[in-house]
Each structure stands twice: as structure tokens, then as C-alpha cells.
Amino acid sequence: MEQKAEDELWQQYRKTKDIKIRDTFIRQYAPLVKYVAGKVAVGMPSNVEFDDLVGFGTFGLLDAIEKFDPEKNVKFKTYAVVRIRGAIFDELRSTDWVPRSVRQQAREVEDAISTLEGKLGRPATDQEVASEMGINEEEFQHITMKISGASIISIHEVWYSGDENDKVSIADSIESPSSLNPEVIAERDEIKRVIVEAISELPENEKKILVLYYFEDLTLKEIGLVLGVTESRVSQLHTKAIMRLRARLKNSRKGIV
Structure with missing residues (x-):
């Protein structure tokens, strides 16, 4: 047509x-x-x-x-x-299809990143996150692979302005906000600003993966060819990027409320 x-x-x-x-x-x-x-x-x-x-x-x-x-x-x-x-x-x-143990590990990684980056004011390295969790770097890599193998986490799960019933997504930024009151609009705009800022501060490879996956619409396999790494490595880096964004939003939320 x-x-x-x-x-x-x-x-x-x-x-x-x-x-x-x-x-x-x-x-x-x-x-x-x-x-x-x-x-x-x-x-x-x-x-x-x-x-x-x-x-x-x-x-x-x-x-x-x-x-x-x-x-x-x-x-x-x-x-x-x-x-x-x-x-x-x-x-x-x-339908709660993610195993509870995997969900718990994802939460532990996110909490460690949130604590560290709140103190450091910069992206934490894998070694620093592993140390914060009380494990070695090899174990940390294994956990992130396990998390990424069970779930490709969407951007919809990143943009929270509170609880599950009050979230901001790409879709919300496309739709007209006319039904929202000015206070809610202002808060959502601030959260979007935090997300954009957080993406800009991600390690270069993680930033590229988000751009290529969500905005260039490449598959993980195609991204792997672009970056010269395996598809599983792309999946792992994608998960780390999302964890960083969630952790950053959690820290920034304290200043928004």
C-alpha cells in the first residue's frame, strides 16, 4: 500500500x-x-x-x-x-516465566551496580561489581550470562517512575500526554532526561548495542558481526547495559521524588 x-x-x-x-x-x-x-x-x-x-x-x-x-x-x-x-x-x-532464582540474581546484580555507581559517580567495572557482590569476576560473568540467557530485557522494563503501575516507556513518549496532569508530565520528562544521560555514560560497546538493537533494529547476531563478538557476548553486554540503566534510574529516583 x-x-x-x-x-x-x-x-x-x-x-x-x-x-x-x-x-x-x-x-x-x-x-x-x-x-x-x-x-x-x-x-x-x-x-x-x-x-x-x-x-x-x-x-x-x-x-x-x-x-x-x-x-x-x-x-x-x-x-x-x-x-x-x-x-x-x-x-x-x-506469566512469571523467569525462574525465581534468576530473577533474584538479576536483582542482586542491579543492587550492586546501584550501590557502586552511586558512590563512584561513574560506570562500575565488572571486577568492582563482582567484588561488591562478594564473588570473583568469573562467577560474575557466569551470572550475567545466565541472566541474559533467560531474558532479553526490554526497554519497557527500564523506564520506571515508581512502581509497576507508574512506568515510563518509549511508547509513552510517542503518545500525547494530554491526559496527564502537569506534575506527572514534568516527572516523566525528568525520568526520560535521566535515561538519555545514563545511556550517554554507558561503556561504548554497551551503548552501541542499545542503539543497534532498539533504534537500528538489528538482531543480536547482526550486532555481533558489527562488533566482532559472539551473539552470546552481545546478549550479555545488553543485559549489563539494562542493569546499569535500571540502577541509575533507581539512584536518580531519590532525587526526583
Whole structure:
């Protein structure tokens, strides 16, 4: 479908909510759901079925179609990818598919990074984090591989402005904030500023991985080829980057409240 024709359809759908138009968009963007599900499936344990991820993602596509605003300077595909990925991760979290032991280890790594970087004012090295946790660096590397092997953590799990019911995501930054009061808007803007600043201060390889994965839309395997490292190493570095961002947000949250 040509862009001009699609733009006209979006305008029409916004006015009429015509089911036939909605079904046209569903058919057109169904392959996008499989693409995003395929990216999320990388590194998932064997008990997570690809078809289930596609099913979760379809709910995200439907949500995106209902909430998309063609007046904003954002392409639907860009908006939909965020919604689809978010729906998949929301469902995975709700089914609590990550083993409790792995979740606990992830929390311990995050807490150690938060404590260290709060003191140091800079990214902590692997050796420093391992020392803070009372383990050697080899054990630390093993833990991060275990965490990354069980979960590719989405950006949706990074941008929290409090608890699970009050979070800020890329999707929130695309949507109109008109329904929020000024205090909430100001707080969310501050959290986004903290995230951008935290990303800029990440070690170079971790920063590159976030940019290539979330914004250039490369797979972990493709990123590995770009950086000259293995796919599992990319997964590990991705997890470390997310842990640093969560830890930084946790520290900064104290100053925002």
C-alpha cells in the first residue's frame, strides 16, 4: 500500500473506526508481529513458544492500531514495534516465566551496580561489581550470562517512575500526554532526561548495542558481526547495559521524588 493511500486510510479510521479498515491494517502489519516475536525469541528458554510470542504480539498490534495518531510525526511501523514488543514482555512478566532464582540474581546484580555507581559517580567495572557482590569476576560473568540467557530485557522494563503501575516507556513518549496532569508530565520528562544521560555514560560497546538493537533494529547476531563478538557476548553486554540503566534510574529516583 502506498504511503499516501495509507495516510488517508488512517484519517478515515480515526473518524469512523471502520472494522474493515482495521482488518486491512491487521493483515498488512501481521508480518511485523512475527518479526518482533522472532527478535524477542532470541535467548529465550525452550519453554517459551514462538507461536505464543506471536499471539501476545498480536494484542500489541491491535492496541497500536487503536491508539495510533496519524497527526504525530511518527510512522505507524515505528509506533507498532514498540507496542508489539511491550505487549509480549508484559505477557511474559504476567506469566512469571523467569525462574525465581534468576530473577533474584538479576536483582542482586542491579543492587550492586546501584550501590557502586552511586558512590563512584561513574560506570562500575565488572571486577568492582563482582567484588561488591562478594564473588570473583568469573562467577560474575557466569551470572550475567545466565541472566541474559533467560531474558532479553526490554526497554519497557527500564523506564520506571515508581512502581509497576507508574512506568515510563518509549511508547509513552510517542503518545500525547494530554491526559496527564502537569506534575506527572514534568516527572516523566525528568525520568526520560535521566535515561538519555545514563545511556550517554554507558561503556561504548554497551551503548552501541542499545542503539543497534532498539533504534537500528538489528538482531543480536547482526550486532555481533558489527562488533566482532559472539551473539552470546552481545546478549550479555545488553543485559549489563539494562542493569546499569535500571540502577541509575533507581539512584536518580531519590532525587526526583
